[in-house]
Amino acid sequence: MLKVEHIGIAVRSLETSIPLFQRLLNTDCYKKETVESEFVQTAFFRQGETKIELLEATSPGSTIAKFVDKKGEGIHHIAFEVADIYAEMERLKGEGFTLLQAEPKQGADNKLVCFLHPKDTNGVLIELCQEI
Ligand SMILES: CC[C@H](C(=O)O)C(=O)SCCNC(=O)CCNC(=O)[C@H](O)C(C)(C)COP(=O)(O)OP(=O)(O)OC[C@H]1O[C@@H](n2cnc3c(N)ncnc32)[C@H](O)[C@@H]1OP(=O)(O)O
Numbered sequence: 001m002l003k004v005e006h007i008g009i010a011v012r013s014l015e016t017s018i019p020l021f022q023r024l025l026n027t028d029c030y031k032k033e034t035v036e037s038e039f040v041q042t043a044f045f046r047q048g049e050t051k052i053e054l055l056e057a058t059s060p061g062s063t064i065a066k067f068v069d070k071k072g073e074g075i076h077h078i079a080f081e082v083a084d085i086y087a088e089m090e091r092l093k094g095e096g097f098t099l100l101q102a103e104p105k106q107g108a109d110n111k112l113v114c115f116l117h118p119k120d121t122n123g124v125l126i127e128l129c130q131e132i
């Protein structure tokens with residue numbers, strides 16, 4: 001794994017949280033993007049070599065809606081950048097981690113992504129992402 005590509009933060013409202021993080025980070029959101037397949041709208045901020053990804057649910061059935069309802073707003077996942085997501089998925093499967101997708105899927109910010117179940121990673125949802 002090359003680096004922490006982004007930290008995902010679940011929020012109730014991007015309209016409220018984007019200005020908050022702009023004040024906090026002293027930088028503007030550089031991209032807002034809806035990922036239909038995940039029922040989320042995302043907003044990205046660059047921070048040095050990594051990024052902050054704010055996530056708002058676009059549907060009550062969204063994983064983000066479920067998370068916020070259950071745990072409130074907060075850190076949702078850590079995304080690691082990998083050079084070859086297919087090879088990394090095979091390696092991690094061999095190491096006994098539970099992959100939540102059999103194949104990588106289209107994520108935000110021009111990435112192929114997949115996730116590992118938090119039950120195998122000390123309760124931290126891990127995302128792998130590869131630049132497309
Ligand atoms: C892809 C677009 C974008 C990008 O970067 O490109 C994104 O990052 S989209 C982010 C949103 N999408 C996902 O998170 C996809 C992967 N997540 C899932 O498949 C589910 O959220 C899953 C399987 C992790 C949990 O779903 P489930 O329906 O099982 O929800 P439960 O509430 O029943 O949770 C079961 C168990 O897991 C714990 N949990 C849930 N979410 C998280 C989390 N984010 N971090 C840590 N732990 C989490 C939850 O507390 C339950 O634990 P338990 O001990 O049983 O209470």
Ligand SMILES: [Co+2]
Pocket residue numbers: 006008053077079127
């Ligand atoms: Co993410």
